[in-house]
Amino acid sequence: MSAVMAMDRLDAARVASVLARVVENRPRVQCLTNTVAQNITANMLLAFGAIPSMAIHVDEVAAMAEGAGAILINIGTINAESELAIPKLLEVARERGKPLVFDPVFVELSPLRQHIAREVLRLPNLVVRGNATEMTALAFDLASAEGVTRVTTGKVDRIESGAASFSVAHGHPLMTKVTGVGCAAGALIAACCAVEKDPAIAAAAALTAYGIAGEIAAERSRGPGSFAVELVDALAGIDEATLAQRMAG
Ligand SMILES: Nc1ncnc2c1ncn2[C@@H]1O[C@H](COP(=O)(O)OP(=O)(O)OP(=O)(O)O)[C@@H](O)[C@H]1O
């Protein structure tokens, strides 16, 4: 099956180039994420060659974000304090022009999440990564968000920005049986955004590598538990030859 296609086509060398820049530059990704996904997100970033920082205190997130290569905001377990940290992160992103990936977890389920999402979407040049339900719930707001890159994950990932669109058909259904796999995808996209100025290329590269890691992990695992472990190992082992072989398939 063709793996990455659409207006622009990413080949294995292009994906490998983004991954190599992550390994070389070791960008730190400041993650304000949910309590369920913190651990898998941090481990996935390390396997990818990036550095996780998971600071959440309202009085330090700005300082933590200032030296980071990119910022992730995920509202999966938003609470009264982490809600206050979000504007601090948005301010750093705006003032420093730092890449920011937003994951609107369960935005379709609560008015609070919708309110927060609308505030975050005021930031220009965001990358928004969600599943189809979340992205559909935000479709109206996304349509007017300035410079946004929309990343809808699922069996086929779709990446759309003003300049480019890609679809990535890698992955495995076991990726939906381990909590936080989608949340960690947002962090990997952020790591790529730290080293690749085109956010659509960054997202396509991250999701191609992650999907191929998912395919390899599925071959090596016995169910969701061992799959989670194998996914970290497979991501750590991705190289250009593996990408070329799987992308040609
Ligand atoms: N049916 C599928 N087949 C192959 N890959 C899939 C499938 N569904 C999701 N994926 C992959 O799993 C990863 C996570 O995407 P998904 O859309 O499941 O996130 P999510 O629903 O936000 O997950 P969570 O919130 O539990 O972290 C993506 O890299 C995506 O490509």
Ligand SMILES: Cc1ncsc1CCO
């Ligand atoms: C299960 C769950 N609940 C809130 S966040 C989260 C992780 C997957 O998004």
Ligand SMILES: [Mg+2]
């Ligand atoms: Mg999710």
